[in-house]
Amino acid sequence: MAGRALIDLVHAGGPSEADLRRFTRVALEIAAETRRIVIDAVRDGFSHQRKADQTFVTDVDFAVEDRIRERLAAEFPTHAVRGEERADRPGASEYEWVVDPIDGTLSLRHGVPLFGTILALRCRGRPLVGVIDLPMLDRRYHATRGLGAFRDGRRLRIEPPESVDDEIVAVGDRRQFVGVGRSELFDRLLVAHPVVRTYADCFGHALAIEGSVGAMVDFGLRAWDVAATEVLVTEAGGEYVEVGRRPLACGDDVHDVVFGKAAVVQRVLGVLGTLT
């Protein structure tokens, strides 16, 4: 299947395998650099401020995004770049990088080690490369379309669950669901499944990619929150379903997604009910 996907991509006039491998290698090099920035900042301290949307941003977010943009501009001067904290850079090609320097700034700010950095490359909107780096857990996940998903170099293959009831279901924070008018779905899920845990942000995504949680249910996401996840999940052999998408005034969309082991994703979609 993976080989077929790559062949289809190349036939469609997309990047060559050599291109894909180079994009992936550079993304991983950048993640190694940004991890050092994050670890140094956690050790030495950093400041935070509140944004217009009332969420927080830290010096670390800006330092990491600036480093990513510097490196991408040097390596791929024609590629567009979108990031959470800085203005979009338009591109002169069909390639677009989407980055979240710190996904889980609330966790970073409070010293909860479950945050990370997200980098993703799309071509004509199609995800090609995804990287999630979890600095404090020493874990780096990456996937390349047609070439597999990996954690720290080890191939990831999501296995079917022994029992759907025994699987953990991860969710984002309840306020994400409140923010998109879907709090009743959050509440229903917590009652319906035996173990539902709020493993917010890319930590929950990483657990689903690895098969540690059976599924992740994450609502009210911006492009950078979810940019790496589809290619990571599908290359690992899991299922990725966008259950909702709504346009924002700024022209961007908000995404509601469910992903993980197919049987658990189906159970979750059944519980969510009104969406399917």
Added chain:
Amino acid sequence: MAGRALIDLVHAGGPSEADLRRFTRVALEIAAETRRIVIDAVRDGFSHQRKADQTFVTDVDFAVEDRIRERLAAEFPTHAVRGEERADRPGASEYEWVVDPIDGTLSLRHGVPLFGTILALRCRGRPLVGVIDLPMLDRRYHATRGLGAFRDGRRLRIEPPESVDDEIVAVGDRRQFVGVGRSELFDRLLVAHPVVRTYADCFGHALAIEGSVGAMVDFGLRAWDVAATEVLVTEAGGEYVEVGRRPLACGDDVHDVVFGKAAVVQRVLGVLGTLT
């Protein structure tokens, strides 16, 4: 306050400071050994089985508890030992060790790195020493009554929150609250506080001890789940409140507890309402 507590303890005929330091040193040595057992098992694989209460136990739980019991028997032959997975060992003194070899077996089984080992020493029921070791996060917390709380040698001091609303509140799994007939309190808390996350087991306790979450609300706990937490929280300068305790047929009790930063604990107690 810490010095005063130690003086009171010694005046009351309790252990000397030298005794307390020796108990603590041995507990930390044991935690270093059990961490190696856990890390090796995670790398090499392990098997699991379902217990009579439908929860899971793994080979790792048994291997860790057996190692703890061996070391305690050799070091403190007169001390009693209670552990989750093996029969109680009666003692010939007023000292009792309470241990949970793997707190968060569900997480261990699924590869979620948020589980740990708990060791605690009591004298006539009073907690003297508490250790929580988180092998996959490379974090070890310890406290000794009157001598402070530490993470990896660094003194911990819980600071008042900048804003109670911005604090994360951690909770155990909803089914813990269902199990003790208190699911409505879980649901109320999730609606009432902006960010409530299920950081179950000793990972959530550790975050509260460190001040990363403002409070942890954990219901339906057995003695070994909570044995280390009171001395860790109070020595770090936090507040620890037992909001419920009910006897079990086996003669043991089930504990419902709230702990963390005083202002956040008070907010939570207000939300729980019916209990205070």
